[in-house]
Amino acid sequence: xxxxxxxxxxxxxxxxxxxxxxxxxxxxxxxxxxxxxxxxxxxxxxxxxxxxxxxxxxxxxxxxxxxxxxxxxxxxxxxxxxxxxxxxxxxxxxxxxxxxxxxxxxxxxxxxxxxxxxxxxxxxxxxxxxxxxxxxxxxxxxxxxxxxxxxxxxxxxxxxxxxxxxxxxxxxxxxxxxxxxxxxxxxxxxxxxxxxxxxxxxxxxxxxxxxxxxxxxxxxxxxxxxxxxxxxxxxxxxxxxxxxxxxxxxxxxxxxxxxxxxxxxxxxxxxxxxxxxxxxxxxxxxxxxxxxxxxxxxxxxxxxxxxxxxxxxxxxxxxxxxxxxxxxxxxxxxxxxxxxxxxxxx
Numbered sequence: 001x002x003x004x005x006x007x008x009x010x011x012x013x014x015x016x017x018x019x020x021x022x023x024x025x026x027x028x029x030x031x032x033x034x035x036x037x038x039x040x041x042x043x044x045x046x047x048x049x050x051x052x053x054x055x056x057x058x059x060x061x062x063x064x065x066x067x068x069x070x071x072x073x074x075x076x077x078x079x080x081x082x083x084x085x086x087x088x089x090x091x092x093x094x095x096x097x098x099x100x101x102x103x104x105x106x107x108x109x110x111x112x113x114x115x116x117x118x119x120x121x122x123x124x125x126x127x128x129x130x131x132x133x134x135x136x137x138x139x140x141x142x143x144x145x146x147x148x149x150x151x152x153x154x155x156x157x158x159x160x161x162x163x164x165x166x167x168x169x170x171x172x173x174x175x176x177x178x179x180x181x182x183x184x185x186x187x188x189x190x191x192x193x194x195x196x197x198x199x200x201x202x203x204x205x206x207x208x209x210x211x212x213x214x215x216x217x218x219x220x221x222x223x224x225x226x227x228x229x230x231x232x233x234x235x236x237x238x239x240x241x242x243x244x245x246x247x248x249x250x251x252x253x254x255x256x257x258x259x260x261x262x263x264x265x266x267x268x269x270x271x272x273x274x275x276x277x278x279x280x281x282x283x284x285x286x287x288x289x290x291x292x293x294x295x296x297x298x299x300x301x302x303x304x305x306x307x308x309x310x311x312x313x314x315x316x317x318x319x320x321x322x323x324x325x326x327x328x329x330x331x332x333x334x335x336x337x338x339x340x341x342x343x344x345x346x
Contacts, residue, residue: 063127126153
């Protein structure tokens, strides 16, 4: 065969195969895009506020905490006029860290949800373990029995589940902190919120703030807890028009950067109307950025959305309560910022 014809045939075959592959890939991509459901803006219901005499369940869905802490926290809740009831499996310990097996921890959540006399759930401690239970709970059972769940850190996973079930929750202090006495601002503000007094926060200016005003639905929490939950039923960041709250503790700057890039690659930032950066407690400053906020600012300045830095929420000494799943308005100015919850309450 003539060499010229041979080379021409080889080129033709390769070009045809490439065209078929591109067409096939393009069709697959279109099918994949068509198969993806269009997520709607979150519209979460507000559980009833508490009144004197209401039962509040204390559960340990993550790491173990001592019964001494639980008992002291229960005393604080009694001093608020509430009736604390302790989960059947609280006090158990599994493989040294967990507050019982996955089945036992799930059982206590279901116990609290199924008892109509229990009006709210306060978690004893965070730590780790909530991700293990994502597929053991159904959104239907959370929506059928809507009640406040309170906690932060590893409890972030449950906030995501509650929001996807269409129920608000409270990112706030837990029993391990309440056990210290419950008279500090962090504790009393959470008490007042549970009773129906909704806070409006005024915050000082911060050098990494990005000015602007935005409204959206508040989601998020601990970065290294909710970032691994992307695409699960605990992923509240999948919805449009969100205000994303982020805090972290004892993480390296490079891991915070990694998790933040995961959010960006999954389109989370493009769904945000605004960002609230909370406490980054004891996070290693291995780079020469002035702060974690300064590092994240380099990404966030490209999105043309307001950014509120330095919100006292997370693992610091002050952990102001936030209503997750609530519509909020944030207003970031050169002289400071405000955050208000657009929900029923005093």
